[in-house]
Amino acid sequence: MGITSGNIVAALLTLFIFSFLYRENPFYRFAEHLYIGVSMGYAIPITYYQVFIPYVYTPIFLEHKYIIIFPAIIGIMLLARFSRKYSWLSNYPMVFFMSITGMGVALSMNSSVLVQMRSAMLPLENINLALIFIGTVSILMYFFFSRAHTGLYGKFTKVGIWYMMIGFGASFGYTVMARISLLIGRIQFLMSDVLGLMK
Numbered sequence: 001m002g003i004t005s006g007n008i009v010a011a012l013l014t015l016f017i018f019s020f021l022y023r024e025n026p027f028y029r030f031a032e033h034l035y036i037g038v039s040m041g042y043a044i045p046i047t048y049y050q051v052f053i054p055y056v057y058t059p060i061f062l063e064h065k066y067i068i069i070f071p072a073i074i075g076i077m078l079l080a081r082f083s084r085k086y087s088w089l090s091n092y093p094m095v096f097f098m099s100i101t102g103m104g105v106a107l108s109m110n111s112s113v114l115v116q117m118r119s120a121m122l123p124l125e126n127i128n129l130a131l132i133f134i135g136t137v138s139i140l141m142y143f144f145f146s147r148a149h150t151g152l153y154g155k156f157t158k159v160g161i162w163y164m165m166i167g168f169g170a171s172f173g174y175t176v177m178a179r180i181s182l183l184i185g186r187i188q189f190l191m192s193d194v195l196g197l198m199k
Contacts, residue, residue: 135163
């Protein structure tokens with residue numbers, strides 16, 4: 001099967017994005033702006049048909065649930081951000097969004113804090129539970145800033161630093177590997193679907 005026009009366009013856009021490795025240039029900016037434009041052009045009708053119609057238009061105008069008008073108005077107030085004169089109106093819906101985020105902190109206590117505390121309180125029957133206990137206590141002691149990190153206390157807080165660095169490193173490594181897998185996919189596309197060098 002020969003190369004298609006879609007593959008040619010995809011290959012060109014891929015090379016345009018890769019050109020940023022040399023320096024920023026008009027080809028990269030064109031691909032970047034095209035990507036954002038296509039994404040927004042796709043997202044706007046999806047939002048209209050899957051959010052506005054079923055959750056705003058249908059309840060208010062067809063089911064006569066007029067209580068929906070209030071959250072709809074709050075959502076519309078976000079559009080005031082585009083006006084210099086009325087941009088202050090968009091601060092009110094942002095307050096609602098921040099309060100919802102605050103509610104999420106309390107709801108995530110079980111998965112983020114209580115599970116960790118429960119694991120640290122189990123009998124130290126194996127090495128895994130012991131490592132969890134030491135890591136939890138040493139990291140908590142590191143963030144106890146009302147005492148100087150000196151002596152035996154300071155040495156134990158350094159253990160907490162090692163735990164945090166290992167955790168951050170693992171998280172960063174996972175992110176890098178995800179990006180590398182995307183890069184490999186693009187290179188395989190160029191080598192196989194466009195150049196036909198890989199079968």
